[in-house]
Amino acid sequence: MPKVLFVDDEEFILEGVRRNLRKMRDDWIFFYALSAEDAVEIIEKEGDVGFCVTDIRMPVFDGFRLLSYLEKKHPEITPFVLSGQCDDLARAEFQKRNVMFFEKPFPAEDLTAAIEMKLMEQMV
Template sequence: MERVLIADDHPLVRDGLRTVISVAFDQCELFEASSIAEAIAIVEREGDFDLVLLDLNMPDAEGFSGLAQMRDRFPSVPVVIVSGACEGGLISASIANGAAGFIPKSLKRSAIVAAIQSILAGDIFMPEEFRTIGADNVELDDIRRRVDTLTPQQRVVLGLVVGGKLNKQIAYELDVSMTTVKAHVSAILAKLNVYSRTQAVILANKINFVPAPLAARH
């Protein structure tokens, strides 16, 4: 492994990952970014990277939009989510959105190194304890019931949110105002009984949410 980009808005986290990688991978060139925009600029300027370690919650990203931007711009660069949150739904949603793996920040240093080695070998890494976790049927039925309360337009918006679209991108695609999009997102969060776009994406992915058909967008 020759080049790694650590993208996290917390300096202490970047320092910790830098220490782990520099000790385990001799001669590895490390780069750091504190935002998605900075991460994109670095990859564009420096060229190919062996790995990008990306925090899910970045200041200029919502939900999986940061991951989506990195995957769209640099499809050949493995992007690994490194997160303090460690829910089964979040992990599976990250993989579904194109992450090459999911490494919890709570892992021991040796486990982080082993995870990186596994990813470099071509595997999609996730913590072993989450590989066989299945959501309870009662929970899934409850999520489906909540999703069924959404209007056709709200289902369209939720589908775009799941796809990593930002509010301004949704407004452009649906040819509506930002105010309208924000109103839809707020209503979706209320109906799903969640507090963030990321939580909404997690619930949607748990039930393999299918967006409303294109006709509903007009």
């Protein structure tokens, strides 16, 4: 069962994600982190997280730093960005890193379809 980690420093965003993805709870295992530091702890503890969906603008340890951490330490984790504040420079950086970007508020169907597509690619 795929493990998906959501990272956002705003609790109400994570609650919205929980509600929007409720229909997937029998197919995926979800983790939620209120900071990138908490996300790293979950990743290290779980060991086999497949996907990380992160906000970019977070205090101290931001989403860009988390993406760099994933690239260096856990390239097996597929990253996604879910952010409401993103400029063209940041979007260009995501494209360069081959990271899919979703705007808040996000369409849950688009995100689930993207994760399912990546799962199918991994099976091939």
